[in-house]
Amino acid sequence: MAVLVTGGAGYIGSHMVWELVDNGEEVVVLDRLSTGFEWAVAPEATLVRGDIADQDLVANLVREHKIDSVIHFAGSIIVPESVSDPLGYYENNTCKTRALIEAVVRAGVPHFIFSSTAAVYGAAGSVPVSEDTVLNPESPYGLSKLMSEWMLRDASRAHALTYSALRYFNVAGADPKGRTGQSTRGATHLIKVASETALGKRASMNVFGTDYPTADGTCIRDYIHVSDLARAHYLALKRLRTGAPSLVANCGYGRGFSVLEVIESVRRVSGVDFDVQLSDRRPGDPPAIVANPARAMKEFGWKPERDDLDLIVGDALAWEEALKRKNSVSA
Known part of the structure:
Protein backbone atom coordinates (compact mmCIF):
# COMPACT_ATOMS: atom_id res chain seq x y z
CA MET A 1 0.00 0.00 0.00
CA ALA A 2 1.14 3.55 -0.70
CA VAL A 3 0.27 7.15 0.15
CA LEU A 4 -0.47 9.65 -2.61
CA VAL A 5 0.74 13.17 -1.74
CA THR A 6 -0.61 15.90 -4.00
CA GLY A 7 1.57 19.00 -4.15
CA GLY A 8 4.39 16.95 -2.68
CA ALA A 9 7.08 19.00 -4.43
CA GLY A 10 6.00 22.18 -2.64
CA TYR A 11 6.95 23.62 0.71
CA ILE A 12 4.75 21.73 3.15
CA GLY A 13 4.20 18.78 0.81
CA SER A 14 7.91 18.02 0.49
CA HIS A 15 8.25 17.94 4.28
CA MET A 16 5.30 15.54 4.39
CA VAL A 17 6.97 13.25 1.88
CA TRP A 18 10.13 13.11 3.99
CA GLU A 19 8.04 12.41 7.12
CA LEU A 20 6.36 9.48 5.38
CA VAL A 21 9.62 8.13 3.94
CA ASP A 22 11.29 8.40 7.34
CA ASN A 23 8.47 6.23 8.71
CA GLY A 24 8.89 3.54 6.08
CA GLU A 25 5.88 4.46 3.93
CA GLU A 26 5.74 4.00 0.16
CA VAL A 27 5.01 7.43 -1.32
CA VAL A 28 3.74 8.66 -4.68
CA VAL A 29 3.84 12.41 -5.37
CA LEU A 30 1.48 14.07 -7.85
CA ASP A 31 2.54 17.62 -8.67
CA ARG A 32 2.34 19.95 -11.69
CA LEU A 33 5.65 21.53 -10.60
CA SER A 34 4.11 24.97 -11.18
CA THR A 35 5.52 26.21 -7.88
CA GLY A 36 7.21 23.08 -6.53
CA PHE A 37 10.65 21.63 -7.26
CA GLU A 38 11.61 18.16 -8.41
CA TRP A 39 14.76 18.23 -6.25
CA ALA A 40 12.65 18.85 -3.12
CA VAL A 41 11.01 15.42 -3.38
CA ALA A 42 12.66 12.65 -1.40
CA PRO A 43 14.45 10.33 -3.87
CA GLU A 44 12.72 7.30 -2.32
CA ALA A 45 9.34 8.65 -3.47
CA THR A 46 7.84 8.25 -6.95
CA LEU A 47 7.23 11.63 -8.59
CA VAL A 48 4.51 11.93 -11.22
CA ARG A 49 4.06 15.25 -13.00
CA GLY A 50 0.38 15.95 -13.53
CA ASP A 51 -2.78 17.72 -12.43
CA ILE A 52 -4.97 16.59 -9.54
CA ALA A 53 -8.05 17.24 -11.71
CA ASP A 54 -6.93 14.57 -14.21
CA GLN A 55 -9.23 11.84 -12.92
CA ASP A 56 -7.91 9.17 -15.26
CA LEU A 57 -4.37 9.83 -14.06
CA VAL A 58 -5.43 9.66 -10.42
CA ALA A 59 -7.33 6.41 -11.03
CA ASN A 60 -4.30 4.87 -12.74
CA LEU A 61 -2.01 5.89 -9.85
CA VAL A 62 -4.38 4.42 -7.28
CA ARG A 63 -4.57 1.14 -9.19
CA GLU A 64 -0.87 0.88 -10.09
CA HIS A 65 0.51 1.76 -6.65
CA LYS A 66 -2.32 0.37 -4.49
CA ILE A 67 -2.95 3.77 -2.90
CA ASP A 68 -4.76 3.50 0.45
CA SER A 69 -4.52 7.16 1.50
CA VAL A 70 -4.35 10.61 -0.07
CA ILE A 71 -2.76 13.64 1.59
CA HIS A 72 -3.85 16.69 -0.37
CA PHE A 73 -1.66 19.83 -0.38
CA ALA A 74 -1.95 21.02 -3.99
CA GLY A 75 -3.51 24.46 -4.29
CA SER A 76 -3.02 28.22 -4.23
CA ILE A 77 -2.35 29.87 -0.87
CA ILE A 78 -1.82 33.65 -1.12
CA VAL A 79 -4.64 35.60 0.54
CA PRO A 80 -4.26 38.98 -1.27
CA GLU A 81 -3.91 37.16 -4.60
CA SER A 82 -7.17 35.34 -3.91
CA VAL A 83 -8.89 38.70 -3.43
CA SER A 84 -7.73 39.92 -6.84
CA ASP A 85 -8.28 36.55 -8.57
CA PRO A 86 -11.17 34.84 -6.77
CA LEU A 87 -12.27 32.73 -9.73
CA GLY A 88 -8.75 31.38 -10.16
CA TYR A 89 -8.73 30.29 -6.51
CA TYR A 90 -12.16 28.68 -6.72
CA GLU A 91 -10.98 26.80 -9.80
CA ASN A 92 -7.62 25.66 -8.44
CA ASN A 93 -8.59 25.04 -4.81
CA THR A 94 -12.25 24.07 -4.93
CA CYS A 95 -13.14 22.72 -8.37
CA LYS A 96 -9.97 20.67 -8.71
CA THR A 97 -10.32 19.34 -5.16
CA ARG A 98 -13.84 18.23 -6.06
CA ALA A 99 -12.46 16.34 -9.07
CA LEU A 100 -9.79 14.73 -6.89
CA ILE A 101 -12.31 13.64 -4.24
CA GLU A 102 -14.54 12.14 -6.91
CA ALA A 103 -11.64 10.18 -8.42
CA VAL A 104 -10.61 8.96 -4.96
CA VAL A 105 -14.15 7.85 -4.10
CA ARG A 106 -14.56 6.03 -7.42
CA ALA A 107 -11.26 4.25 -6.89
CA GLY A 108 -12.25 3.14 -3.40
CA VAL A 109 -9.46 4.91 -1.50
CA PRO A 110 -10.57 4.84 2.16
CA HIS A 111 -8.57 7.70 3.74
CA PHE A 112 -8.09 11.38 2.87
CA ILE A 113 -6.08 14.06 4.73
CA PHE A 114 -6.89 17.62 3.64
CA SER A 115 -4.65 20.66 3.99
CA SER A 116 -7.08 23.30 5.28
CA THR A 117 -6.40 26.65 6.91
CA ALA A 118 -7.10 28.97 9.83
CA ALA A 119 -8.41 31.43 7.23
CA VAL A 120 -11.78 29.66 7.55
CA TYR A 121 -12.22 31.45 10.89
CA GLY A 122 -11.68 34.98 9.59
CA ALA A 123 -10.97 37.67 12.21
CA ALA A 124 -11.42 35.39 15.21
CA GLY A 125 -9.07 37.39 17.45
CA SER A 126 -6.10 36.57 19.65
CA VAL A 127 -8.05 34.29 22.00
CA PRO A 128 -7.24 30.71 20.88
CA VAL A 129 -10.00 29.47 18.58
CA SER A 130 -11.40 25.95 18.71
CA GLU A 131 -12.80 23.98 15.81
CA ASP A 132 -16.31 24.90 17.00
CA THR A 133 -15.69 28.62 16.51
CA VAL A 134 -18.09 30.25 14.05
CA LEU A 135 -16.60 30.04 10.56
CA ASN A 136 -16.34 33.38 8.78
CA PRO A 137 -13.68 33.37 6.04
CA GLU A 138 -12.83 36.88 4.87
CA SER A 139 -11.01 35.97 1.65
CA PRO A 140 -11.70 33.76 -1.37
CA TYR A 141 -8.72 31.67 -0.24
CA GLY A 142 -10.37 30.87 3.09
CA LEU A 143 -13.73 30.28 1.46
CA SER A 144 -12.23 28.02 -1.22
CA LYS A 145 -10.77 25.83 1.54
CA LEU A 146 -13.98 25.81 3.56
CA MET A 147 -15.97 24.69 0.53
CA SER A 148 -13.51 21.83 0.10
CA GLU A 149 -14.07 20.86 3.73
CA TRP A 150 -17.82 20.80 3.08
CA MET A 151 -17.36 18.57 0.05
CA LEU A 152 -15.25 16.14 2.07
CA ARG A 153 -17.82 16.10 4.86
CA ASP A 154 -20.67 15.32 2.50
CA ALA A 155 -18.69 12.79 0.47
CA SER A 156 -17.70 10.93 3.64
CA ARG A 157 -21.36 10.67 4.63
CA ALA A 158 -22.31 9.21 1.25
CA HIS A 159 -19.31 6.96 0.60
CA ALA A 160 -16.78 4.73 2.36
CA LEU A 161 -14.31 7.59 2.91
CA THR A 162 -12.91 8.88 6.20
CA TYR A 163 -10.99 12.14 6.32
CA SER A 164 -9.13 14.57 8.50
CA ALA A 165 -9.15 18.28 7.64
CA LEU A 166 -6.25 19.97 9.38
CA ARG A 167 -6.71 23.71 9.79
CA TYR A 168 -3.25 25.06 10.21
CA PHE A 169 -2.04 28.44 11.10
CA ASN A 170 1.14 30.18 9.90
CA VAL A 171 3.63 27.56 8.77
CA ALA A 172 7.32 28.44 8.93
CA GLY A 173 10.80 26.99 9.38
CA ALA A 174 12.48 24.21 7.45
CA ASP A 175 13.54 20.60 7.80
CA PRO A 176 16.07 20.50 10.67
CA LYS A 177 18.15 18.05 8.60
CA GLY A 178 18.40 20.58 5.78
CA ARG A 179 16.69 18.40 3.18
CA THR A 180 13.96 20.83 2.13
CA GLY A 181 12.42 24.18 3.00
CA GLN A 182 10.45 27.13 1.64
CA SER A 183 12.02 27.73 -1.78
CA THR A 184 9.39 29.58 -3.80
CA ARG A 185 10.64 32.76 -5.44
CA GLY A 186 8.68 35.82 -4.38
CA ALA A 187 7.13 34.01 -1.40
CA THR A 188 4.96 36.12 0.90
CA HIS A 189 5.40 34.19 4.18
CA LEU A 190 6.62 36.64 6.83
CA ILE A 191 9.49 34.58 8.27
CA LYS A 192 10.64 33.65 4.77
CA VAL A 193 10.60 37.29 3.65
CA ALA A 194 12.35 38.53 6.80
CA SER A 195 15.01 35.82 6.51
CA GLU A 196 15.68 36.74 2.88
CA THR A 197 16.02 40.38 3.88
CA ALA A 198 18.40 39.57 6.72
CA LEU A 199 20.63 37.64 4.30
CA GLY A 200 20.64 40.40 1.68
CA LYS A 201 18.39 38.66 -0.84
CA ARG A 202 15.97 41.60 -0.53
CA ALA A 203 16.94 45.23 -0.02
CA SER A 204 14.10 45.74 2.45
CA MET A 205 10.77 44.29 3.52
CA ASN A 206 7.30 45.70 4.19
CA VAL A 207 5.06 45.54 7.23
CA PHE A 208 1.49 45.67 5.95
CA GLY A 209 -0.61 47.60 8.46
CA THR A 210 0.43 49.16 11.74
CA ASP A 211 -3.02 50.29 12.91
CA TYR A 212 -4.60 46.96 13.84
CA PRO A 213 -6.25 46.64 17.30
CA THR A 214 -3.24 44.80 18.75
CA ALA A 215 -0.55 45.76 21.28
CA ASP A 216 1.88 47.10 18.68
CA GLY A 217 -0.59 47.70 15.84
CA THR A 218 0.59 44.79 13.67
CA CYS A 219 -1.11 41.47 12.92
CA ILE A 220 -0.76 38.58 15.35
CA ARG A 221 -0.33 35.03 14.10
CA ASP A 222 0.29 31.56 15.54
CA TYR A 223 3.49 30.23 13.91
CA ILE A 224 3.91 26.45 13.63
CA HIS A 225 7.10 24.71 12.57
CA VAL A 226 6.63 22.85 9.29
CA SER A 227 8.16 19.65 10.72
CA ASP A 228 5.66 19.61 13.58
CA LEU A 229 2.89 20.09 11.02
CA ALA A 230 4.10 17.20 8.87
CA ARG A 231 4.18 15.01 11.97
CA ALA A 232 0.59 16.00 12.78
CA HIS A 233 -0.49 14.85 9.32
CA TYR A 234 1.18 11.49 9.76
CA LEU A 235 -0.40 10.95 13.16
CA ALA A 236 -3.79 11.91 11.70
CA LEU A 237 -3.28 9.31 8.98
CA LYS A 238 -2.32 6.61 11.48
CA ARG A 239 -5.48 7.43 13.44
CA LEU A 240 -7.71 7.02 10.37
CA ARG A 241 -6.08 3.68 9.59
CA THR A 242 -7.27 2.35 12.97
CA GLY A 243 -10.87 2.85 11.86
CA ALA A 244 -11.37 6.12 13.74
CA PRO A 245 -14.03 8.52 12.42
CA SER A 246 -13.45 11.68 10.40
CA LEU A 247 -12.49 14.88 12.17
CA VAL A 248 -11.43 18.50 11.76
CA ALA A 249 -8.48 19.66 13.87
CA ASN A 250 -6.44 22.82 14.36
CA CYS A 251 -2.67 22.72 14.03
CA GLY A 252 -0.93 25.54 15.87
CA TYR A 253 0.84 26.18 19.15
CA GLY A 254 -1.82 28.19 20.95
CA ARG A 255 0.05 31.48 21.23
CA GLY A 256 0.65 34.33 18.84
CA PHE A 257 3.39 36.74 17.85
CA SER A 258 2.99 40.10 16.13
CA VAL A 259 4.69 40.96 12.86
CA LEU A 260 7.11 43.24 14.68
CA GLU A 261 7.93 40.52 17.23
CA VAL A 262 8.76 38.13 14.40
CA ILE A 263 11.00 40.71 12.75
CA GLU A 264 12.83 41.24 16.04
CA SER A 265 13.33 37.47 16.33
CA VAL A 266 14.88 37.35 12.85
CA ARG A 267 17.15 40.28 13.73
CA ARG A 268 18.13 38.59 17.00
CA VAL A 269 18.87 35.17 15.52
CA SER A 270 20.61 36.46 12.38
CA GLY A 271 22.48 39.27 14.10
CA VAL A 272 21.51 41.58 11.22
CA ASP A 273 19.57 44.84 11.48
CA PHE A 274 17.75 45.12 8.14
CA ASP A 275 15.50 47.75 6.58
CA VAL A 276 11.76 47.53 7.26
CA GLN A 277 9.22 49.71 5.47
CA LEU A 278 5.78 50.44 6.98
CA SER A 279 2.94 50.07 4.46
CA ASP A 280 -0.84 50.07 4.31
CA ARG A 281 -2.91 47.02 5.19
CA ARG A 282 -3.34 44.23 2.66
CA PRO A 283 -6.87 43.10 1.76
CA GLY A 284 -8.03 39.93 3.49
CA ASP A 285 -5.64 40.03 6.47
CA PRO A 286 -7.44 39.61 9.84
CA PRO A 287 -5.89 41.38 12.85
CA ALA A 288 -5.20 38.24 14.89
CA ILE A 289 -5.70 34.47 14.80
CA VAL A 290 -4.38 31.92 17.29
CA ALA A 291 -5.11 28.18 17.50
CA ASN A 292 -6.50 26.00 20.22
CA PRO A 293 -4.73 22.73 19.30
CA ALA A 294 -6.27 20.59 22.09
CA ARG A 295 -8.23 18.35 19.73
CA ALA A 296 -5.18 17.33 17.69
CA MET A 297 -3.26 16.60 20.87
CA LYS A 298 -6.09 14.51 22.30
CA GLU A 299 -7.32 12.67 19.20
CA PHE A 300 -4.04 11.64 17.61
CA GLY A 301 -1.48 12.28 20.32
CA TRP A 302 0.29 15.17 18.63
CA LYS A 303 3.01 16.80 20.73
CA PRO A 304 4.87 19.77 19.19
CA GLU A 305 8.65 19.42 19.34
CA ARG A 306 9.82 22.77 17.90
CA ASP A 307 7.51 25.24 19.61
CA ASP A 308 9.97 28.15 19.88
CA LEU A 309 9.96 31.21 17.63
CA ASP A 310 13.73 31.67 17.61
CA LEU A 311 14.20 27.98 16.76
CA ILE A 312 11.71 28.28 13.87
CA VAL A 313 13.54 31.37 12.64
CA GLY A 314 16.91 29.64 13.01
CA ASP A 315 15.80 26.75 10.81
CA ALA A 316 14.40 29.19 8.23
CA LEU A 317 17.66 31.15 8.15
CA ALA A 318 19.71 27.96 7.82
CA TRP A 319 17.60 26.96 4.83
CA GLU A 320 18.05 30.38 3.22
CA GLU A 321 21.81 29.98 3.58
CA ALA A 322 21.58 26.53 1.98
CA ASN A 327 21.88 28.79 -6.31
CA SER A 328 25.51 29.95 -6.47
CA VAL A 329 26.62 26.46 -7.51
CA SER A 330 23.94 26.15 -10.21
CA ALA A 331 24.50 29.69 -11.53
Whole structure:
Protein backbone atom coordinates (compact mmCIF):
# COMPACT_ATOMS: atom_id res chain seq x y z
CA MET A 1 0.00 0.00 0.00
CA ALA A 2 1.14 3.55 -0.70
CA VAL A 3 0.27 7.15 0.15
CA LEU A 4 -0.47 9.65 -2.61
CA VAL A 5 0.74 13.17 -1.74
CA THR A 6 -0.61 15.90 -4.00
CA GLY A 7 1.57 19.00 -4.15
CA GLY A 8 4.39 16.95 -2.68
CA ALA A 9 7.08 19.00 -4.43
CA GLY A 10 6.00 22.18 -2.64
CA TYR A 11 6.95 23.62 0.71
CA ILE A 12 4.75 21.73 3.15
CA GLY A 13 4.20 18.78 0.81
CA SER A 14 7.91 18.02 0.49
CA HIS A 15 8.25 17.94 4.28
CA MET A 16 5.30 15.54 4.39
CA VAL A 17 6.97 13.25 1.88
CA TRP A 18 10.13 13.11 3.99
CA GLU A 19 8.04 12.41 7.12
CA LEU A 20 6.36 9.48 5.38
CA VAL A 21 9.62 8.13 3.94
CA ASP A 22 11.29 8.40 7.34
CA ASN A 23 8.47 6.23 8.71
CA GLY A 24 8.89 3.54 6.08
CA GLU A 25 5.88 4.46 3.93
CA GLU A 26 5.74 4.00 0.16
CA VAL A 27 5.01 7.43 -1.32
CA VAL A 28 3.74 8.66 -4.68
CA VAL A 29 3.84 12.41 -5.37
CA LEU A 30 1.48 14.07 -7.85
CA ASP A 31 2.54 17.62 -8.67
CA ARG A 32 2.34 19.95 -11.69
CA LEU A 33 5.65 21.53 -10.60
CA SER A 34 4.11 24.97 -11.18
CA THR A 35 5.52 26.21 -7.88
CA GLY A 36 7.21 23.08 -6.53
CA PHE A 37 10.65 21.63 -7.26
CA GLU A 38 11.61 18.16 -8.41
CA TRP A 39 14.76 18.23 -6.25
CA ALA A 40 12.65 18.85 -3.12
CA VAL A 41 11.01 15.42 -3.38
CA ALA A 42 12.66 12.65 -1.40
CA PRO A 43 14.45 10.33 -3.87
CA GLU A 44 12.72 7.30 -2.32
CA ALA A 45 9.34 8.65 -3.47
CA THR A 46 7.84 8.25 -6.95
CA LEU A 47 7.23 11.63 -8.59
CA VAL A 48 4.51 11.93 -11.22
CA ARG A 49 4.06 15.25 -13.00
CA GLY A 50 0.38 15.95 -13.53
CA ASP A 51 -2.78 17.72 -12.43
CA ILE A 52 -4.97 16.59 -9.54
CA ALA A 53 -8.05 17.24 -11.71
CA ASP A 54 -6.93 14.57 -14.21
CA GLN A 55 -9.23 11.84 -12.92
CA ASP A 56 -7.91 9.17 -15.26
CA LEU A 57 -4.37 9.83 -14.06
CA VAL A 58 -5.43 9.66 -10.42
CA ALA A 59 -7.33 6.41 -11.03
CA ASN A 60 -4.30 4.87 -12.74
CA LEU A 61 -2.01 5.89 -9.85
CA VAL A 62 -4.38 4.42 -7.28
CA ARG A 63 -4.57 1.14 -9.19
CA GLU A 64 -0.87 0.88 -10.09
CA HIS A 65 0.51 1.76 -6.65
CA LYS A 66 -2.32 0.37 -4.49
CA ILE A 67 -2.95 3.77 -2.90
CA ASP A 68 -4.76 3.50 0.45
CA SER A 69 -4.52 7.16 1.50
CA VAL A 70 -4.35 10.61 -0.07
CA ILE A 71 -2.76 13.64 1.59
CA HIS A 72 -3.85 16.69 -0.37
CA PHE A 73 -1.66 19.83 -0.38
CA ALA A 74 -1.95 21.02 -3.99
CA GLY A 75 -3.51 24.46 -4.29
CA SER A 76 -3.02 28.22 -4.23
CA ILE A 77 -2.35 29.87 -0.87
CA ILE A 78 -1.82 33.65 -1.12
CA VAL A 79 -4.64 35.60 0.54
CA PRO A 80 -4.26 38.98 -1.27
CA GLU A 81 -3.91 37.16 -4.60
CA SER A 82 -7.17 35.34 -3.91
CA VAL A 83 -8.89 38.70 -3.43
CA SER A 84 -7.73 39.92 -6.84
CA ASP A 85 -8.28 36.55 -8.57
CA PRO A 86 -11.17 34.84 -6.77
CA LEU A 87 -12.27 32.73 -9.73
CA GLY A 88 -8.75 31.38 -10.16
CA TYR A 89 -8.73 30.29 -6.51
CA TYR A 90 -12.16 28.68 -6.72
CA GLU A 91 -10.98 26.80 -9.80
CA ASN A 92 -7.62 25.66 -8.44
CA ASN A 93 -8.59 25.04 -4.81
CA THR A 94 -12.25 24.07 -4.93
CA CYS A 95 -13.14 22.72 -8.37
CA LYS A 96 -9.97 20.67 -8.71
CA THR A 97 -10.32 19.34 -5.16
CA ARG A 98 -13.84 18.23 -6.06
CA ALA A 99 -12.46 16.34 -9.07
CA LEU A 100 -9.79 14.73 -6.89
CA ILE A 101 -12.31 13.64 -4.24
CA GLU A 102 -14.54 12.14 -6.91
CA ALA A 103 -11.64 10.18 -8.42
CA VAL A 104 -10.61 8.96 -4.96
CA VAL A 105 -14.15 7.85 -4.10
CA ARG A 106 -14.56 6.03 -7.42
CA ALA A 107 -11.26 4.25 -6.89
CA GLY A 108 -12.25 3.14 -3.40
CA VAL A 109 -9.46 4.91 -1.50
CA PRO A 110 -10.57 4.84 2.16
CA HIS A 111 -8.57 7.70 3.74
CA PHE A 112 -8.09 11.38 2.87
CA ILE A 113 -6.08 14.06 4.73
CA PHE A 114 -6.89 17.62 3.64
CA SER A 115 -4.65 20.66 3.99
CA SER A 116 -7.08 23.30 5.28
CA THR A 117 -6.40 26.65 6.91
CA ALA A 118 -7.10 28.97 9.83
CA ALA A 119 -8.41 31.43 7.23
CA VAL A 120 -11.78 29.66 7.55
CA TYR A 121 -12.22 31.45 10.89
CA GLY A 122 -11.68 34.98 9.59
CA ALA A 123 -10.97 37.67 12.21
CA ALA A 124 -11.42 35.39 15.21
CA GLY A 125 -9.07 37.39 17.45
CA SER A 126 -6.10 36.57 19.65
CA VAL A 127 -8.05 34.29 22.00
CA PRO A 128 -7.24 30.71 20.88
CA VAL A 129 -10.00 29.47 18.58
CA SER A 130 -11.40 25.95 18.71
CA GLU A 131 -12.80 23.98 15.81
CA ASP A 132 -16.31 24.90 17.00
CA THR A 133 -15.69 28.62 16.51
CA VAL A 134 -18.09 30.25 14.05
CA LEU A 135 -16.60 30.04 10.56
CA ASN A 136 -16.34 33.38 8.78
CA PRO A 137 -13.68 33.37 6.04
CA GLU A 138 -12.83 36.88 4.87
CA SER A 139 -11.01 35.97 1.65
CA PRO A 140 -11.70 33.76 -1.37
CA TYR A 141 -8.72 31.67 -0.24
CA GLY A 142 -10.37 30.87 3.09
CA LEU A 143 -13.73 30.28 1.46
CA SER A 144 -12.23 28.02 -1.22
CA LYS A 145 -10.77 25.83 1.54
CA LEU A 146 -13.98 25.81 3.56
CA MET A 147 -15.97 24.69 0.53
CA SER A 148 -13.51 21.83 0.10
CA GLU A 149 -14.07 20.86 3.73
CA TRP A 150 -17.82 20.80 3.08
CA MET A 151 -17.36 18.57 0.05
CA LEU A 152 -15.25 16.14 2.07
CA ARG A 153 -17.82 16.10 4.86
CA ASP A 154 -20.67 15.32 2.50
CA ALA A 155 -18.69 12.79 0.47
CA SER A 156 -17.70 10.93 3.64
CA ARG A 157 -21.36 10.67 4.63
CA ALA A 158 -22.31 9.21 1.25
CA HIS A 159 -19.31 6.96 0.60
CA ALA A 160 -16.78 4.73 2.36
CA LEU A 161 -14.31 7.59 2.91
CA THR A 162 -12.91 8.88 6.20
CA TYR A 163 -10.99 12.14 6.32
CA SER A 164 -9.13 14.57 8.50
CA ALA A 165 -9.15 18.28 7.64
CA LEU A 166 -6.25 19.97 9.38
CA ARG A 167 -6.71 23.71 9.79
CA TYR A 168 -3.25 25.06 10.21
CA PHE A 169 -2.04 28.44 11.10
CA ASN A 170 1.14 30.18 9.90
CA VAL A 171 3.63 27.56 8.77
CA ALA A 172 7.32 28.44 8.93
CA GLY A 173 10.80 26.99 9.38
CA ALA A 174 12.48 24.21 7.45
CA ASP A 175 13.54 20.60 7.80
CA PRO A 176 16.07 20.50 10.67
CA LYS A 177 18.15 18.05 8.60
CA GLY A 178 18.40 20.58 5.78
CA ARG A 179 16.69 18.40 3.18
CA THR A 180 13.96 20.83 2.13
CA GLY A 181 12.42 24.18 3.00
CA GLN A 182 10.45 27.13 1.64
CA SER A 183 12.02 27.73 -1.78
CA THR A 184 9.39 29.58 -3.80
CA ARG A 185 10.64 32.76 -5.44
CA GLY A 186 8.68 35.82 -4.38
CA ALA A 187 7.13 34.01 -1.40
CA THR A 188 4.96 36.12 0.90
CA HIS A 189 5.40 34.19 4.18
CA LEU A 190 6.62 36.64 6.83
CA ILE A 191 9.49 34.58 8.27
CA LYS A 192 10.64 33.65 4.77
CA VAL A 193 10.60 37.29 3.65
CA ALA A 194 12.35 38.53 6.80
CA SER A 195 15.01 35.82 6.51
CA GLU A 196 15.68 36.74 2.88
CA THR A 197 16.02 40.38 3.88
CA ALA A 198 18.40 39.57 6.72
CA LEU A 199 20.63 37.64 4.30
CA GLY A 200 20.64 40.40 1.68
CA LYS A 201 18.39 38.66 -0.84
CA ARG A 202 15.97 41.60 -0.53
CA ALA A 203 16.94 45.23 -0.02
CA SER A 204 14.10 45.74 2.45
CA MET A 205 10.77 44.29 3.52
CA ASN A 206 7.30 45.70 4.19
CA VAL A 207 5.06 45.54 7.23
CA PHE A 208 1.49 45.67 5.95
CA GLY A 209 -0.61 47.60 8.46
CA THR A 210 0.43 49.16 11.74
CA ASP A 211 -3.02 50.29 12.91
CA TYR A 212 -4.60 46.96 13.84
CA PRO A 213 -6.25 46.64 17.30
CA THR A 214 -3.24 44.80 18.75
CA ALA A 215 -0.55 45.76 21.28
CA ASP A 216 1.88 47.10 18.68
CA GLY A 217 -0.59 47.70 15.84
CA THR A 218 0.59 44.79 13.67
CA CYS A 219 -1.11 41.47 12.92
CA ILE A 220 -0.76 38.58 15.35
CA ARG A 221 -0.33 35.03 14.10
CA ASP A 222 0.29 31.56 15.54
CA TYR A 223 3.49 30.23 13.91
CA ILE A 224 3.91 26.45 13.63
CA HIS A 225 7.10 24.71 12.57
CA VAL A 226 6.63 22.85 9.29
CA SER A 227 8.16 19.65 10.72
CA ASP A 228 5.66 19.61 13.58
CA LEU A 229 2.89 20.09 11.02
CA ALA A 230 4.10 17.20 8.87
CA ARG A 231 4.18 15.01 11.97
CA ALA A 232 0.59 16.00 12.78
CA HIS A 233 -0.49 14.85 9.32
CA TYR A 234 1.18 11.49 9.76
CA LEU A 235 -0.40 10.95 13.16
CA ALA A 236 -3.79 11.91 11.70
CA LEU A 237 -3.28 9.31 8.98
CA LYS A 238 -2.32 6.61 11.48
CA ARG A 239 -5.48 7.43 13.44
CA LEU A 240 -7.71 7.02 10.37
CA ARG A 241 -6.08 3.68 9.59
CA THR A 242 -7.27 2.35 12.97
CA GLY A 243 -10.87 2.85 11.86
CA ALA A 244 -11.37 6.12 13.74
CA PRO A 245 -14.03 8.52 12.42
CA SER A 246 -13.45 11.68 10.40
CA LEU A 247 -12.49 14.88 12.17
CA VAL A 248 -11.43 18.50 11.76
CA ALA A 249 -8.48 19.66 13.87
CA ASN A 250 -6.44 22.82 14.36
CA CYS A 251 -2.67 22.72 14.03
CA GLY A 252 -0.93 25.54 15.87
CA TYR A 253 0.84 26.18 19.15
CA GLY A 254 -1.82 28.19 20.95
CA ARG A 255 0.05 31.48 21.23
CA GLY A 256 0.65 34.33 18.84
CA PHE A 257 3.39 36.74 17.85
CA SER A 258 2.99 40.10 16.13
CA VAL A 259 4.69 40.96 12.86
CA LEU A 260 7.11 43.24 14.68
CA GLU A 261 7.93 40.52 17.23
CA VAL A 262 8.76 38.13 14.40
CA ILE A 263 11.00 40.71 12.75
CA GLU A 264 12.83 41.24 16.04
CA SER A 265 13.33 37.47 16.33
CA VAL A 266 14.88 37.35 12.85
CA ARG A 267 17.15 40.28 13.73
CA ARG A 268 18.13 38.59 17.00
CA VAL A 269 18.87 35.17 15.52
CA SER A 270 20.61 36.46 12.38
CA GLY A 271 22.48 39.27 14.10
CA VAL A 272 21.51 41.58 11.22
CA ASP A 273 19.57 44.84 11.48
CA PHE A 274 17.75 45.12 8.14
CA ASP A 275 15.50 47.75 6.58
CA VAL A 276 11.76 47.53 7.26
CA GLN A 277 9.22 49.71 5.47
CA LEU A 278 5.78 50.44 6.98
CA SER A 279 2.94 50.07 4.46
CA ASP A 280 -0.84 50.07 4.31
CA ARG A 281 -2.91 47.02 5.19
CA ARG A 282 -3.34 44.23 2.66
CA PRO A 283 -6.87 43.10 1.76
CA GLY A 284 -8.03 39.93 3.49
CA ASP A 285 -5.64 40.03 6.47
CA PRO A 286 -7.44 39.61 9.84
CA PRO A 287 -5.89 41.38 12.85
CA ALA A 288 -5.20 38.24 14.89
CA ILE A 289 -5.70 34.47 14.80
CA VAL A 290 -4.38 31.92 17.29
CA ALA A 291 -5.11 28.18 17.50
CA ASN A 292 -6.50 26.00 20.22
CA PRO A 293 -4.73 22.73 19.30
CA ALA A 294 -6.27 20.59 22.09
CA ARG A 295 -8.23 18.35 19.73
CA ALA A 296 -5.18 17.33 17.69
CA MET A 297 -3.26 16.60 20.87
CA LYS A 298 -6.09 14.51 22.30
CA GLU A 299 -7.32 12.67 19.20
CA PHE A 300 -4.04 11.64 17.61
CA GLY A 301 -1.48 12.28 20.32
CA TRP A 302 0.29 15.17 18.63
CA LYS A 303 3.01 16.80 20.73
CA PRO A 304 4.87 19.77 19.19
CA GLU A 305 8.65 19.42 19.34
CA ARG A 306 9.82 22.77 17.90
CA ASP A 307 7.51 25.24 19.61
CA ASP A 308 9.97 28.15 19.88
CA LEU A 309 9.96 31.21 17.63
CA ASP A 310 13.73 31.67 17.61
CA LEU A 311 14.20 27.98 16.76
CA ILE A 312 11.71 28.28 13.87
CA VAL A 313 13.54 31.37 12.64
CA GLY A 314 16.91 29.64 13.01
CA ASP A 315 15.80 26.75 10.81
CA ALA A 316 14.40 29.19 8.23
CA LEU A 317 17.66 31.15 8.15
CA ALA A 318 19.71 27.96 7.82
CA TRP A 319 17.60 26.96 4.83
CA GLU A 320 18.05 30.38 3.22
CA GLU A 321 21.81 29.98 3.58
CA ALA A 322 21.58 26.53 1.98
CA LEU A 323 19.52 27.94 -0.89
CA LYS A 324 22.07 30.69 -1.37
CA ARG A 325 24.84 28.11 -1.72
CA LYS A 326 22.69 25.91 -3.97
CA ASN A 327 21.88 28.79 -6.31
CA SER A 328 25.51 29.95 -6.47
CA VAL A 329 26.62 26.46 -7.51
CA SER A 330 23.94 26.15 -10.21
CA ALA A 331 24.50 29.69 -11.53
